[in-house]
Amino acid sequence: MTEQTTGDLLRMTDAGRVHHAGTPTEVHALRSFSLAVAPGELVAVMGPSGSGKSTVLHLAGGLDVPTSGEVVLDGVSLGGLSVRKRAALRRRAVGYVFQDLNLVPALTAVENVMLPRELDGVPTAAARAEALAALAEVDVADLGDRFPEELSGGQQQRVAIARALVGPRRLVLADEPTGALDSLAGEAVMKVLRARVDAGAAGLLVTHDAQHAAWADRVVRLRDGFVVGTTGEVVHGVGEAPAGVVGGVAGGYR
Protein backbone atom coordinates (compact mmCIF):
# COMPACT_ATOMS: atom_id res chain seq x y z
CA MET A 1 0.00 0.00 0.00
CA THR A 2 1.53 3.29 -0.99
CA GLU A 3 1.05 6.42 1.05
CA GLN A 4 -0.59 9.11 -1.01
CA THR A 5 -0.16 12.66 0.20
CA THR A 6 -1.63 14.55 -2.73
CA GLY A 7 -4.61 14.07 -4.99
CA ASP A 8 -8.11 12.92 -4.23
CA LEU A 9 -8.78 11.19 -0.93
CA LEU A 10 -11.85 9.61 -2.45
CA ARG A 11 -12.50 8.80 -6.07
CA MET A 12 -15.60 6.98 -7.26
CA THR A 13 -15.73 6.15 -10.96
CA ASP A 14 -18.92 4.90 -12.61
CA ALA A 15 -19.80 3.22 -9.34
CA GLY A 16 -23.04 1.30 -9.41
CA ARG A 17 -24.83 -0.87 -6.88
CA VAL A 18 -27.50 -3.39 -7.82
CA HIS A 19 -29.32 -5.42 -5.21
CA HIS A 20 -30.85 -8.84 -6.09
CA ALA A 21 -29.36 -8.69 -9.60
CA GLY A 22 -31.10 -10.88 -12.16
CA THR A 23 -34.15 -11.49 -9.99
CA PRO A 24 -37.61 -9.94 -10.22
CA THR A 25 -36.77 -7.79 -7.18
CA GLU A 26 -33.68 -6.28 -8.82
CA VAL A 27 -33.04 -2.75 -7.52
CA HIS A 28 -30.54 -0.26 -8.90
CA ALA A 29 -29.62 1.66 -5.74
CA LEU A 30 -26.98 3.69 -7.58
CA ARG A 31 -26.12 4.02 -11.26
CA SER A 32 -22.79 5.03 -12.76
CA PHE A 33 -21.87 7.47 -10.03
CA SER A 34 -18.61 9.42 -10.32
CA LEU A 35 -17.22 11.73 -7.70
CA ALA A 36 -13.81 12.89 -6.50
CA VAL A 37 -13.16 14.58 -3.19
CA ALA A 38 -9.81 16.30 -2.64
CA PRO A 39 -8.27 17.70 0.55
CA GLY A 40 -9.88 21.06 1.31
CA GLU A 41 -13.16 20.03 -0.28
CA LEU A 42 -16.52 19.43 1.30
CA VAL A 43 -19.03 17.74 -0.99
CA ALA A 44 -22.68 17.28 -0.09
CA VAL A 45 -24.95 14.62 -1.54
CA MET A 46 -28.63 15.43 -1.36
CA GLY A 47 -31.73 13.57 -2.33
CA PRO A 48 -34.99 12.15 -1.03
CA SER A 49 -35.04 8.80 0.75
CA GLY A 50 -34.37 6.00 -1.68
CA SER A 51 -32.40 8.28 -4.00
CA GLY A 52 -29.14 6.43 -3.39
CA LYS A 53 -27.40 8.87 -1.09
CA SER A 54 -26.83 6.35 1.68
CA THR A 55 -25.47 3.92 -0.90
CA VAL A 56 -22.92 6.58 -1.92
CA LEU A 57 -21.76 6.85 1.67
CA HIS A 58 -21.57 3.08 2.19
CA LEU A 59 -19.54 2.63 -0.98
CA ALA A 60 -17.29 5.63 -0.23
CA GLY A 61 -16.47 4.25 3.20
CA GLY A 62 -15.89 0.69 2.05
CA LEU A 63 -18.83 -0.61 4.08
CA ASP A 64 -20.26 -1.97 0.85
CA VAL A 65 -18.71 -2.73 -2.54
CA PRO A 66 -20.00 -1.56 -5.92
CA THR A 67 -21.38 -4.12 -8.38
CA SER A 68 -19.85 -2.04 -11.18
CA GLY A 69 -17.25 0.69 -11.39
CA GLU A 70 -14.50 1.52 -8.95
CA VAL A 71 -13.98 3.16 -5.57
CA VAL A 72 -10.48 4.40 -4.72
CA LEU A 73 -9.86 5.40 -1.12
CA ASP A 74 -6.67 7.29 -0.33
CA GLY A 75 -5.07 5.98 -3.51
CA VAL A 76 -6.09 2.34 -2.97
CA SER A 77 -8.77 0.64 -5.04
CA LEU A 78 -11.22 -1.16 -2.79
CA GLY A 79 -12.19 -3.65 -5.47
CA GLY A 80 -9.26 -6.03 -5.15
CA LEU A 81 -9.04 -6.08 -1.37
CA SER A 82 -10.00 -8.87 0.98
CA VAL A 83 -12.62 -8.07 3.59
CA ARG A 84 -9.90 -7.86 6.21
CA LYS A 85 -7.69 -5.49 4.19
CA ARG A 86 -10.69 -3.37 3.32
CA ALA A 87 -11.48 -3.03 7.01
CA ALA A 88 -7.87 -2.05 7.74
CA LEU A 89 -7.89 0.60 5.01
CA ARG A 90 -11.24 1.89 6.20
CA ARG A 91 -9.95 2.28 9.74
CA ARG A 92 -6.78 4.01 8.58
CA ALA A 93 -8.29 6.40 6.05
CA VAL A 94 -11.87 7.21 6.97
CA GLY A 95 -13.78 8.63 9.91
CA TYR A 96 -17.54 8.60 10.29
CA VAL A 97 -20.01 10.95 11.87
CA PHE A 98 -23.57 9.68 12.10
CA GLN A 99 -26.78 11.37 13.13
CA ASP A 100 -26.58 9.92 16.64
CA LEU A 101 -25.08 7.12 18.71
CA ASN A 102 -21.61 8.24 17.69
CA LEU A 103 -19.80 7.93 21.00
CA VAL A 104 -19.23 5.04 23.37
CA PRO A 105 -21.26 5.97 26.48
CA ALA A 106 -18.85 4.37 28.96
CA LEU A 107 -15.85 6.37 27.73
CA THR A 108 -15.05 10.04 28.25
CA ALA A 109 -14.79 12.38 25.26
CA VAL A 110 -11.01 12.12 25.11
CA GLU A 111 -11.13 8.32 25.47
CA ASN A 112 -13.63 8.17 22.61
CA VAL A 113 -11.28 10.14 20.39
CA MET A 114 -8.28 8.03 21.50
CA LEU A 115 -10.04 4.79 20.62
CA PRO A 116 -9.31 4.62 16.88
CA ARG A 117 -5.66 5.52 17.47
CA GLU A 118 -5.25 2.84 20.12
CA LEU A 119 -6.74 0.38 17.64
CA ASP A 120 -4.07 1.62 15.22
CA GLY A 121 -1.47 0.52 17.78
CA VAL A 122 -0.48 3.99 18.93
CA PRO A 123 0.74 4.00 22.57
CA THR A 124 -1.75 5.43 25.09
CA ALA A 125 0.18 8.61 25.93
CA ALA A 126 0.64 9.52 22.26
CA ALA A 127 -2.97 8.66 21.46
CA ARG A 128 -4.10 10.88 24.32
CA ALA A 129 -1.99 13.79 23.06
CA GLU A 130 -3.43 13.37 19.57
CA ALA A 131 -6.95 13.18 20.94
CA LEU A 132 -6.52 16.35 22.98
CA ALA A 133 -5.20 18.15 19.89
CA ALA A 134 -8.17 16.90 17.86
CA LEU A 135 -10.61 18.09 20.54
CA ALA A 136 -8.95 21.51 20.58
CA GLU A 137 -9.45 21.76 16.82
CA VAL A 138 -13.21 21.42 17.26
CA ASP A 139 -13.31 23.88 20.18
CA VAL A 140 -14.14 21.41 22.95
CA ALA A 141 -10.68 21.05 24.50
CA ASP A 142 -12.10 21.71 27.96
CA LEU A 143 -14.70 18.91 27.74
CA GLY A 144 -12.33 15.97 27.34
CA ASP A 145 -13.10 14.42 30.72
CA ARG A 146 -16.85 14.46 30.29
CA PHE A 147 -18.90 11.43 29.40
CA PRO A 148 -21.21 11.66 26.35
CA GLU A 149 -24.31 11.99 28.53
CA GLU A 150 -22.74 15.08 30.10
CA LEU A 151 -22.38 16.76 26.70
CA SER A 152 -25.00 18.56 24.62
CA GLY A 153 -25.94 17.05 21.27
CA GLY A 154 -23.85 19.61 19.41
CA GLN A 155 -20.83 18.99 21.64
CA GLN A 156 -21.17 15.23 21.06
CA GLN A 157 -21.16 15.76 17.31
CA ARG A 158 -18.05 17.92 17.56
CA VAL A 159 -16.32 15.18 19.54
CA ALA A 160 -17.41 12.75 16.81
CA ILE A 161 -15.80 15.00 14.18
CA ALA A 162 -12.61 15.10 16.28
CA ARG A 163 -12.63 11.30 16.44
CA ALA A 164 -13.25 11.00 12.70
CA LEU A 165 -10.19 13.11 11.92
CA VAL A 166 -7.83 12.12 14.74
CA GLY A 167 -4.23 11.27 13.82
CA PRO A 168 -3.54 10.93 10.10
CA ARG A 169 -7.18 10.49 9.06
CA ARG A 170 -8.20 13.05 6.48
CA LEU A 171 -11.53 11.89 5.05
CA VAL A 172 -14.71 12.35 7.05
CA LEU A 173 -17.99 10.81 5.95
CA ALA A 174 -20.95 12.43 7.62
CA ASP A 175 -24.50 11.10 7.52
CA GLU A 176 -27.03 13.77 8.60
CA PRO A 177 -24.63 14.94 11.35
CA THR A 178 -26.98 17.74 12.37
CA GLY A 179 -30.16 15.68 12.24
CA ALA A 180 -31.30 15.89 15.84
CA LEU A 181 -29.91 19.32 16.69
CA ASP A 182 -31.56 22.73 16.93
CA SER A 183 -30.61 25.26 14.27
CA LEU A 184 -27.81 27.02 16.18
CA ALA A 185 -26.20 23.79 17.41
CA GLY A 186 -26.47 22.40 13.87
CA GLU A 187 -24.78 25.49 12.50
CA ALA A 188 -21.97 25.15 15.04
CA VAL A 189 -21.37 21.55 13.93
CA MET A 190 -21.32 22.57 10.26
CA LYS A 191 -18.90 25.41 11.06
CA VAL A 192 -16.53 22.97 12.73
CA LEU A 193 -16.79 20.52 9.84
CA ARG A 194 -16.16 23.34 7.37
CA ALA A 195 -13.15 24.56 9.39
CA ARG A 196 -11.61 21.08 9.54
CA VAL A 197 -12.03 20.74 5.78
CA ASP A 198 -10.56 24.20 5.17
CA ALA A 199 -7.59 23.07 7.28
CA GLY A 200 -6.92 20.24 4.82
CA ALA A 201 -9.36 17.41 5.46
CA ALA A 202 -11.83 16.13 2.87
CA GLY A 203 -15.49 15.71 3.65
CA LEU A 204 -18.46 13.91 2.15
CA LEU A 205 -21.76 14.93 3.68
CA VAL A 206 -25.06 13.20 3.09
CA THR A 207 -28.13 15.21 4.00
CA HIS A 208 -31.67 16.00 2.95
CA ASP A 209 -31.30 19.49 4.41
CA ALA A 210 -30.48 22.21 1.86
CA GLN A 211 -29.38 24.61 4.58
CA HIS A 212 -26.63 22.25 5.73
CA ALA A 213 -25.71 21.12 2.23
CA ALA A 214 -25.02 24.78 1.44
CA TRP A 215 -21.88 24.63 3.59
CA ALA A 216 -20.34 22.38 0.94
CA ASP A 217 -18.26 23.46 -2.04
CA ARG A 218 -20.34 21.22 -4.28
CA VAL A 219 -23.82 19.84 -3.87
CA VAL A 220 -24.67 16.69 -5.82
CA ARG A 221 -28.35 15.93 -6.16
CA LEU A 222 -29.54 12.36 -6.59
CA ARG A 223 -32.85 10.91 -7.62
CA ASP A 224 -33.62 7.22 -8.15
CA GLY A 225 -29.91 6.40 -8.17
CA PHE A 226 -29.08 9.02 -10.82
CA VAL A 227 -27.25 12.32 -10.47
CA VAL A 228 -29.74 14.99 -11.55
CA GLY A 229 -27.53 17.99 -10.94
CA THR A 230 -24.43 19.42 -9.32
CA THR A 231 -24.18 22.92 -7.89
CA GLY A 232 -20.90 24.67 -7.18
CA GLU A 233 -17.41 24.55 -8.52
CA VAL A 234 -14.72 21.95 -8.23
CA VAL A 235 -12.34 23.54 -5.76
CA HIS A 236 -8.70 22.62 -6.09
CA GLY A 237 -7.09 22.76 -2.71
CA VAL A 238 -8.02 25.19 0.00
CA GLY A 239 -9.31 28.46 -1.26
CA GLU A 240 -12.05 30.96 -1.55
CA ALA A 241 -15.09 29.64 -3.32
CA PRO A 242 -16.59 31.71 -6.14
CA ALA A 243 -17.87 35.05 -4.96
CA GLY A 244 -21.54 35.34 -4.22
CA VAL A 245 -23.00 38.80 -4.00
CA VAL A 246 -25.47 38.78 -1.17
CA GLY A 247 -26.55 42.41 -1.16
CA GLY A 248 -27.47 42.15 -4.82
CA VAL A 249 -29.78 39.18 -4.36
CA ALA A 250 -32.32 41.04 -2.29
CA GLY A 251 -32.36 44.08 -4.53
CA GLY A 252 -33.32 47.57 -3.45
CA TYR A 253 -36.51 49.03 -2.17
CA ARG A 254 -39.32 49.60 -4.56
Next chain:
Amino acid sequence: MSIRHSLLSLLAEGDRHGYQLRQEFEARTGGTWPVNIGQVYTTLGRLCRDGLAEEVGKQDDGSVTYRITPAGKAEVDTWWAGPVARTAPDRDETSIKVALAVSSPGVDVLDVLEAEREETLRALQAYTRAKTRIPDHPTGGELARLLVLDQQIFTAEAQARWLDHCEQRLAATTQGSAR
Protein backbone atom coordinates in the same frame (compact mmCIF):
# COMPACT_ATOMS: atom_id res chain seq x y z
CA MET B 1 -43.16 47.21 4.92
CA SER B 2 -41.77 50.44 3.65
CA ILE B 3 -38.62 52.46 4.11
CA ARG B 4 -40.93 55.06 5.65
CA HIS B 5 -41.17 53.37 9.04
CA SER B 6 -37.48 52.47 9.09
CA LEU B 7 -36.44 56.09 8.61
CA LEU B 8 -39.05 57.30 11.06
CA SER B 9 -37.71 54.89 13.71
CA LEU B 10 -34.22 56.34 13.23
CA LEU B 11 -35.58 59.88 13.52
CA ALA B 12 -37.21 58.84 16.81
CA GLU B 13 -33.68 58.46 18.21
CA GLY B 14 -32.74 62.06 17.36
CA ASP B 15 -32.61 64.72 14.67
CA ARG B 16 -30.85 63.65 11.47
CA HIS B 17 -29.84 64.89 8.04
CA GLY B 18 -30.94 62.91 5.01
CA TYR B 19 -27.49 61.52 4.31
CA GLN B 20 -27.10 60.50 7.97
CA LEU B 21 -30.36 58.56 7.73
CA ARG B 22 -29.19 56.77 4.62
CA GLN B 23 -25.84 55.84 6.16
CA GLU B 24 -27.37 54.69 9.42
CA PHE B 25 -30.11 52.69 7.73
CA GLU B 26 -27.61 50.74 5.64
CA ALA B 27 -25.21 50.15 8.55
CA ARG B 28 -27.93 48.95 10.89
CA THR B 29 -29.57 46.54 8.45
CA GLY B 30 -26.34 44.82 7.54
CA GLY B 31 -25.92 46.68 4.26
CA THR B 32 -28.29 44.24 2.63
CA TRP B 33 -30.72 46.76 1.18
CA PRO B 34 -28.98 49.67 -0.43
CA VAL B 35 -31.13 52.77 -0.55
CA ASN B 36 -30.36 55.78 -2.72
CA ILE B 37 -30.39 59.31 -1.39
CA GLY B 38 -33.25 60.23 -3.72
CA GLN B 39 -35.46 57.62 -2.05
CA VAL B 40 -34.50 59.01 1.35
CA TYR B 41 -35.48 62.59 0.42
CA THR B 42 -38.69 61.49 -1.30
CA THR B 43 -39.64 59.60 1.86
CA LEU B 44 -38.70 62.52 4.13
CA GLY B 45 -40.84 64.81 1.96
CA ARG B 46 -43.84 62.52 2.44
CA LEU B 47 -43.23 62.22 6.19
CA CYS B 48 -43.28 66.03 6.45
CA ARG B 49 -46.38 66.26 4.25
CA ASP B 50 -48.15 63.76 6.53
CA GLY B 51 -47.13 65.62 9.69
CA LEU B 52 -44.92 62.80 11.00
CA ALA B 53 -41.65 64.76 10.68
CA GLU B 54 -40.63 68.37 10.17
CA GLU B 55 -37.70 70.42 8.95
CA VAL B 56 -35.93 72.18 11.82
CA GLY B 57 -33.14 74.07 10.16
CA LYS B 58 -30.81 74.31 7.26
CA GLN B 59 -27.04 74.32 7.43
CA ASP B 60 -24.70 76.48 5.32
CA ASP B 61 -24.15 73.62 2.89
CA GLY B 62 -27.90 73.44 2.35
CA SER B 63 -28.44 70.15 4.20
CA VAL B 64 -31.71 70.06 6.10
CA THR B 65 -32.15 68.67 9.61
CA TYR B 66 -35.30 66.64 10.22
CA ARG B 67 -37.11 66.02 13.49
CA ILE B 68 -39.88 63.57 14.35
CA THR B 69 -43.25 65.02 15.48
CA PRO B 70 -45.44 63.61 18.30
CA ALA B 71 -47.65 62.06 15.61
CA GLY B 72 -44.53 60.49 14.09
CA LYS B 73 -43.53 59.03 17.48
CA ALA B 74 -46.96 57.51 17.85
CA GLU B 75 -46.62 56.02 14.35
CA VAL B 76 -43.24 54.45 15.25
CA ASP B 77 -44.64 53.01 18.50
CA THR B 78 -47.47 51.43 16.54
CA TRP B 79 -44.96 49.97 14.08
CA TRP B 80 -42.81 48.37 16.82
CA ALA B 81 -45.84 47.08 18.73
CA GLY B 82 -47.64 45.42 15.84
CA PRO B 83 -46.55 42.73 13.40
CA VAL B 84 -45.74 43.45 9.79
CA ALA B 85 -48.87 42.47 7.91
CA ARG B 86 -48.47 39.23 5.98
CA THR B 87 -50.56 40.43 3.08
CA ALA B 88 -50.41 38.88 -0.34
CA PRO B 89 -46.73 38.85 -1.28
CA ASP B 90 -45.37 40.35 -4.46
CA ARG B 91 -45.97 38.15 -7.47
CA ASP B 92 -43.41 35.38 -7.14
CA GLU B 93 -41.94 34.59 -10.53
CA THR B 94 -40.84 31.08 -9.54
CA SER B 95 -44.32 30.01 -8.47
CA ILE B 96 -45.84 31.57 -11.58
CA LYS B 97 -43.33 29.74 -13.75
CA VAL B 98 -43.92 26.39 -12.06
CA ALA B 99 -47.69 26.86 -12.21
CA LEU B 100 -47.59 27.64 -15.94
CA ALA B 101 -45.10 24.84 -16.64
CA VAL B 102 -47.63 22.23 -15.51
CA SER B 103 -49.96 23.13 -18.38
CA SER B 104 -47.54 24.44 -21.01
CA PRO B 105 -47.07 22.11 -23.99
CA GLY B 106 -43.47 21.19 -24.67
CA VAL B 107 -42.27 22.24 -21.21
CA ASP B 108 -41.05 19.58 -18.77
CA VAL B 109 -42.04 20.78 -15.33
CA LEU B 110 -39.38 18.54 -13.73
CA ASP B 111 -36.69 20.36 -15.70
CA VAL B 112 -38.12 23.68 -14.57
CA LEU B 113 -38.07 22.51 -10.94
CA GLU B 114 -34.49 21.29 -11.29
CA ALA B 115 -33.28 24.59 -12.72
CA GLU B 116 -34.96 26.47 -9.89
CA ARG B 117 -33.50 24.10 -7.31
CA GLU B 118 -30.01 24.62 -8.67
CA GLU B 119 -30.39 28.40 -8.48
CA THR B 120 -31.80 28.18 -4.95
CA LEU B 121 -28.87 26.04 -3.81
CA ARG B 122 -26.43 28.41 -5.46
CA ALA B 123 -27.95 31.31 -3.52
CA LEU B 124 -27.89 29.25 -0.30
CA GLN B 125 -24.19 28.54 -0.81
CA ALA B 126 -23.48 32.24 -1.38
CA TYR B 127 -25.37 33.26 1.78
CA THR B 128 -23.62 30.56 3.80
CA ARG B 129 -20.23 31.68 2.52
CA ALA B 130 -21.05 35.25 3.47
CA LYS B 131 -21.98 34.00 6.93
CA THR B 132 -18.60 32.34 7.44
CA ARG B 133 -16.95 35.74 7.01
CA ILE B 134 -18.77 37.13 10.07
CA PRO B 135 -16.92 36.65 13.39
CA ASP B 136 -18.23 34.22 16.01
CA HIS B 137 -19.55 36.84 18.41
CA PRO B 138 -20.70 39.70 16.20
CA THR B 139 -22.01 43.01 17.46
CA GLY B 140 -23.59 46.07 15.88
CA GLY B 141 -23.74 46.10 12.10
CA GLU B 142 -22.23 42.62 11.83
CA LEU B 143 -24.90 41.16 14.10
CA ALA B 144 -27.58 42.90 12.02
CA ARG B 145 -26.05 41.49 8.86
CA LEU B 146 -25.93 37.99 10.35
CA LEU B 147 -29.61 38.12 11.30
CA VAL B 148 -30.54 39.28 7.82
CA LEU B 149 -28.39 36.57 6.24
CA ASP B 150 -30.10 33.99 8.46
CA GLN B 151 -33.46 35.21 7.16
CA GLN B 152 -32.28 34.85 3.57
CA ILE B 153 -30.96 31.36 4.31
CA PHE B 154 -34.21 30.19 5.91
CA THR B 155 -36.23 31.66 3.04
CA ALA B 156 -34.06 29.95 0.43
CA GLU B 157 -34.27 26.69 2.37
CA ALA B 158 -38.06 26.95 2.41
CA GLN B 159 -37.98 27.47 -1.35
CA ALA B 160 -35.80 24.36 -1.78
CA ARG B 161 -38.23 22.32 0.33
CA TRP B 162 -41.18 23.64 -1.64
CA LEU B 163 -39.49 22.64 -4.92
CA ASP B 164 -38.87 19.12 -3.55
CA HIS B 165 -42.46 19.00 -2.42
CA CYS B 166 -43.71 20.04 -5.88
CA GLU B 167 -41.79 17.15 -7.38
CA GLN B 168 -43.22 14.64 -4.92
CA ARG B 169 -46.73 15.94 -5.46
CA LEU B 170 -46.34 15.71 -9.21
CA ALA B 171 -45.05 12.14 -8.90
CA ALA B 172 -47.97 11.20 -6.64
CA THR B 173 -50.46 12.81 -9.02
CA THR B 174 -48.97 11.06 -12.05
CA GLN B 175 -49.15 7.72 -10.27
CA GLY B 176 -52.78 8.46 -9.53
CA SER B 177 -52.40 7.85 -5.83
CA ALA B 178 -51.42 9.97 -2.91
CA ARG B 179 -48.44 8.80 -0.91
